[in-house]
Amino acid sequence: MSKKVLDALTAAHPGAVVRTASPHGDDTAWIKRDELVKVATFLRDDPNMLFDAPVFCTCIDWLDWKPVGRPVAEHWDESKPRFTVAYQLRSTKHKHRIRLEIELPEADPRCPSLADMWPAFNWQERETFDMYGIRFEGHPDLRRIFLYEEFVGYPLRKDYPKEKRQPLVRRDDLPINPIKAPHAGEHK
């Protein structure tokens, strides 16, 4: 059942699908950025697909990617796209799910917006923009959602230090740069 969705998608849009996989049973298709809206429309409207319900939208920053026990060739370097935007969709009728992943280069983190097709993505794309700085093209209202307008940078990017503080209201009784936490940076 699950493989069928990916096969049908590849058959219908051979030029748009970069590759497909089902890690841990989650069907995933890597889509070319410019083809995303076309693929999404197909997934929503085709009677065998009917992905009517949005689940989530987020982004992965590969900057620190050094998987344990894998060759250095798999580590992130500047020749590889830094961001991956992931959309997960669900079908109420067929009960299948799919994840669309779009790889975006560091210099140009633009992604077509799906907010018009599934209104739930309106806020989720705003959140992704807020946290990762991905520009969703065609989004009706791309503002920060959790953080404030004056915030500088994108906190969930791997190059944003966890200890960095940007208080909106300055408090003289609090240190701006607190003492470095003992485990900070150990992740790398």
Place this chain on the structure above:
Amino acid sequence: MADAQTLKQLVLGRKDVQDLSDTEQDLPPDLMTVNMGPSHPAMHGTVRIVLTVDGEKIVKGDVQPGYLHRCFEKESEHATYTQVFPYTDRLNYVSPMINNCGWAMVAEKLMGLTGKLPRRAEYVRVIVSEMSRITDHLTCVGASAMELGAFTPFLYLLKCREWLYELLEKVSGARLTHSYVRIGGVSKDLPEGFGPELTACLDKIASVMVECETLLNNNKIFRDRMAGIGAISKEDAIKTGCVGPIARSAGVDYDVRRDYPYSIYPELEFDVPLGTTGDCYDRYLVRLEELKQCIRILRQCLVQIPDGPVMSDDHRVALPAKQATYNTIESMIRHFKHIMDGVRVPAGETYAFLEGGNGELGFFVVSDGTGRPYKAYVRSPSFVHLSTAEMLFKNHFIADVVPIFGMINMIGGECDK
């Protein structure tokens, strides 16, 4: 419409009201902006709503969350998998056990442990999850009723919640922030005498539910303020990503426990209540019915629960026995590595989800093979539901914001991450 000059005259009292023409005596027809929140007595949770109103009618409601943003995802990426459990407690803080289970499930999915847990551990997880679901729905119904003026049901329902919290405290050691579940099972077995205590508690809750239904279901004030308010159609509910009681009240037949069965739910008998109109009153009724179904599930669990271990014996997730830790160097090292480096989850990415208090709660994790998640994302139902709030507010009165917001059951910790 009165122009600025006339308004000024009115305010300064330079012109008597009777001297004004009929049209000038009307209130200015301009749209007005009203701020609700971030800290407002009728709004549980800190959220700011900038309402644009035409008289009393809402034209636009810009909902601005984020006041409770605690960097859940950033913090998780710097903590070991086990250290994330206390953070998940603070997501949906009225049903922390379900969040605990969700986080454990995503790590187990990456490690290939799904379905390989000891049976007793699965039962314990379902029991504490369903207890949490009851506390979640009790809080939602009770608080909403209080905001509409019905204070008695609030006290009754919160008393019930307290009984459950006391039981959960006996189980986990903490009243609210349990951190009880571990990858591969739960941290400790249920205390002695838990079964009879829970049965007695459920009996009491069932009788309080009857009292509350008599107080609320046909209460004129309650019905007038709930029925027909904040309705959402089935199609809208699906495409806006609504799940849980909100979607079900609109007739969307979707419950993760039944449609994507996990744990031992396939062995349990329960019904998924559905509404028809999708308004606040239906959301209330669906929640009440779900409460009864939770009680039904719990009673079945108490009968079926087998004896046995509550923690997987897989050495990747289980701590060595205390006796061995203190007496052999190998176990001591393993214990140290387990605590300091964390549970090593194989590299990969996955999304695991379960039915939380408000619907599909999921975690999307990318692992790089270390003991700390490379990326952690929570699909919080409250956040998705809150994004529909603007649509629900439209063309309602300011007073209707309170029941609509109450029945969305936005939990700040979960919504703002």
